[in-house]
Amino acid sequence: MEITKRLQKDMDAQEKEEEKHKDIKMTGVEYAGIQPGDVSPGAMNVQVPTEQPKEDAAVDKRKQLMEQLKKTKDLRKNMKRQLTGHVVTRWYRAPELILLEKDYGPAIDMWSIGCIFAELLGMMKQSAPTYLDRKPLFPGKSCFPLSPDRHARIQANGFPVAKDDQLAVIFEILGTPIEDDMVYVTDAKAIGYLKSFTPIERVDLAKKYPGATEEAVDLLNKMLQFNPYLRISIDEALAHPFFTKVKKPSKEKNAEKQITLDFENETLDRDRLRQLFVETITNFKKNQQQQQE
Numbered sequence: 014m015e016i017t018k019r020l021q022k023d024m025d026a027q028e029k030e031e032e033k034h035k036d037i038k039m040t041g042v043e044y045a046g047i048q049p050g051d052v053s054p055g056a057m058n059v060q061v062p063t064e065q066p067k068e069d070a071a072v073d074k075r076k077q078l079m080e081q082l083k084k085t086k087d088l089r090k091n092m093k094r095q096l097t098g099h100v101v102t103r104w105y106r107a108p109e110l111i112l113l114e115k116d117y118g119p120a121i122d123m124w125s126i127g128c129i130f131a132e133l134l135g136m137m138k139q140s141a142p143t144y145l146d147r148k149p150l151f152p153g154k155s156c157f158p159l160s161p162d163r164h165a166r167i168q169a170n171g172f173p174v175a176k177d178d179q180l181a182v183i184f185e186i187l188g189t190p191i192e193d194d195m196v197y198v199t200d201a202k203a204i205g206y207l208k209s210f211t212p213i214e215r216v217d218l219a220k221k222y223p224g225a226t227e228e229a230v231d232l233l234n235k236m237l238q239f240n241p242y243l244r245i246s247i248d249e250a251l252a253h254p255f256f257t258k259v260k261k262p263s264k265e266k267n268a269e270k271q272i273t274l275d276f277e278n279e280t281l282d283r284d285r286l287r288q289l290f291v292e293t294i295t296n297f298k299k300n301q302q303q304q305q306e
Contacts, residue, residue, distance in 0.1 A: 075193070078242060082196045103156050103179055104128065104149050109241050111156060111180055112203045120241035123250065127236030131222070134233065139224030150186065153179030157206075172209045181210065187237060188215035194239040228255040 107124035109117050131150040134140060141147045154177035155162035165173035175181065184190075189210050198204050219230045232255045235245035245253070251260070279285070 075243070079193055079196050082242060086199050103153055103160070104151050106156065106179065107241065108180070108183065108239050109197070111159065112198055112200070112207075113158070114197070114199065117241070119247055120244045123236055123244050123247060124241075126250075127233060130229075130233055130236065131218075134222040134225045134229060137222070137224035140222050151179065151182045153177055153182040155179065168209055170205065170209050172206050174209075180207075183239075184210055184213050186216050186221075187239060188213050190239045193243070197240050197242055226255070228253070231255070 105125040105128045107117070107121040110121055128150050132147070135150070136147055155165070155175055156179040157165075157173055157175070161173055162175035162178060165175035165178070168174045189212050190207055195204055195207055198207070218233055219225065219227075222230065222233075225233075232245070232250065232253050235253075236250065238244040281289075
């Protein structure tokens, strides 16, 4: 299937890609320093008048953010992928990873946390009378294009359709994305794929988890936003009213500097990977022999 081969080929082509876009900047703000989920006016250079009512300011900030994402789409699309594409266990994998976006950040972790939070809410008796009724939020069995269902039927526009595909399972709960949700997607074929889904409305999570408080449902909704730039950030989540009664600010500590791991900056081409495999296998065999002696 042409579209399937093209999307899967993208992952293999990463090491052959030679364009260098590390210095790309957006309106004076270096893109690499803007993490998905950080949608503050400072991060995206969005100016919001302080005298506006809170609701109006939020709407204006969202509009400006959407415009900024549209203007920078080509820059983000042409960035050299520095990060691994096939990451995170399928059931907890954020949409931007599924769609092979070339850059991602802490927002993927917030999505995973949201999935786990939903499981915890689902363990309440009001949601699951017995332990047999407990289940993950998005239990997909395949994940196009990373691990597609080989037996999926083909839709008229050429995309595979499988009811247990990860995105399909996500849409059953969160509904199909609207334009604001898809504005961050840089690949035209990926947008076409999203639009191939039959429109579905978002499920009321308060009804899905009747034992959850209003604050818990609000936090869950903000964690599970399809657009990573609209997803709640880690700092915003910790400041959410859901945690008010359990937070102890006096015991909270912030890291004094950003943690860096040197091995993450190493270039892993085929030769280097082979070398590492050989070293690992050799060490494993040595350890086995020592244990047998």
